[in-house]
Amino acid sequence: MSASDDGSIRQWKIDGEPVGKSWDGGGAVQSIAVHLDDTTVVSGSVDGRLRLWNVKEGSMIGDPWVGHNAPVRCLDWSPDALEIASGSEDGTIRRWNPDTGRQIAPTIKLKTSHGWIMAVKYSPQGDKFISGGDGPICVWSRDGKLLIEIKGHDAVVTSLCWSKDGAHIFSGSFDRTIRKWRAINGKELVVLRGHPNAIRSLCLTPNDCYIVSASSDCSIRIWGLKSNQAVGDPLLHDDEVLAVAMSPDGKCIASAGLDKKIYVWSLEAALERHQVGVLYVLVFPYPFLMVLVV
Numbered sequence: 001m002s003a004s005d006d007g008s009i010r011q012w013k014i015d016g017e018p019v020g021k022s023w024d025g026g027g028a029v030q031s032i033a034v035h036l037d038d039t040t041v042v043s044g045s046v047d048g049r050l051r052l053w054n055v056k057e058g059s060m061i062g063d064p065w066v067g068h069n070a071p072v073r074c075l076d077w078s079p080d081a082l083e084i085a086s087g088s089e090d091g092t093i094r095r096w097n098p099d100t101g102r103q104i105a106p107t108i109k110l111k112t113s114h115g116w117i118m119a120v121k122y123s124p125q126g127d128k129f130i131s132g133g134d135g136p137i138c139v140w141s142r143d144g145k146l147l148i149e150i151k152g153h154d155a156v157v158t159s160l161c162w163s164k165d166g167a168h169i170f171s172g173s174f175d176r177t178i179r180k181w182r183a184i185n186g187k188e189l190v191v192l193r194g195h196p197n198a199i200r201s202l203c204l205t206p207n208d209c210y211i212v213s214a215s216s217d218c219s220i221r222i223w224g225l226k227s228n229q230a231v232g233d234p235l236l237h238d239d240e241v242l243a244v245a246m247s248p249d250g251k252c253i254a255s256a257g258l259d260k261k262i263y264v265w266s267l268e269a270a271l272e273r274h275q276v277g278v279l280y281v282l283v284f285p286y287p288f289l290m291v292l293v294v
Contacts, residue, residue, distance in 0.1 A: 044072025087117025132157030172199030
């Protein structure tokens with residue numbers, strides 16, 4: 001699935017063939033998240049609204065969800081699929097009931113120290129979630145209580161991941177670093193450096209052995225989490241890379257950015273040969289893309 005500043009959300013087969021017609025996301029689409037069973041997608045747009053979609057029918061479910069008053073920059077489903085968290089340029093995180101499209105009480109609005117919320121992510125166990133943006137990384141309980149603040153980055157935090165066991169948090173930032181933190185107390189464990197420009201997006205392989213980063217330096221890098229070193233050569237775009245995602249089976253990486261293309265890469269080839277070519281390239285008409293592999 002991909003979403004773009006052209007206002008569209010699109011589905012693709014892995015060979016690059018489009019699936020059905022594009023969906024109208026209500027203006028530039030800033031974020032998407034797919035339900036674990038692949039039947040439902042939630043999107044967030046520049047108009048501050050969320051929209052829920054039926055994947056099979058390619059149609060919006062109900063009316064847009066109203067609450068944010070600025071673009072929705074990030075979304076995530078809870079592991080039990082009972083709620084969705086959204087983060088916005090209005091500096092708030094909101095939690096929603098996907099069955100009703102209403103905000104969840106009592107924590108209807110979480111006011112944070114962030115100027116913008118750029119990333120929000122539930123833990124794999126679903127008992128807490130994290131957020132990142134202009135301020136520190138915040139760890140919240142499921143009901144919205146602030147547990148800890150994690151400080152260390154020198155610039156905006158753009159992307160967050162949890163380890164599979166929920167023990168560690170990974171973050172990417174405009175300060176050009178990727179950092180690993182202990183979730184229980186926020187202790188910094190590792191700093192990965194190598195990108196000469198801002199980190200825009202991160203994803204972990206399903207086995208937690210590698211983390212993949214996308215950067216404004218027009219590259220994607222794969223990092224071994226045992227060696228804490230980059231593996232192989234950077235995978236290159238023709239312009240800034242804004243989003244990267246991993247297929248659930250861990251075989252493919254998808255990336256997208258300002259060159260208006262989605263690239264699908266073989267992780268196995270990248271690891272075995274330390275270099276990889278573009279398998280499929282999809283050209284879109286507008287210069288902003290978010291991508292999520294499902």
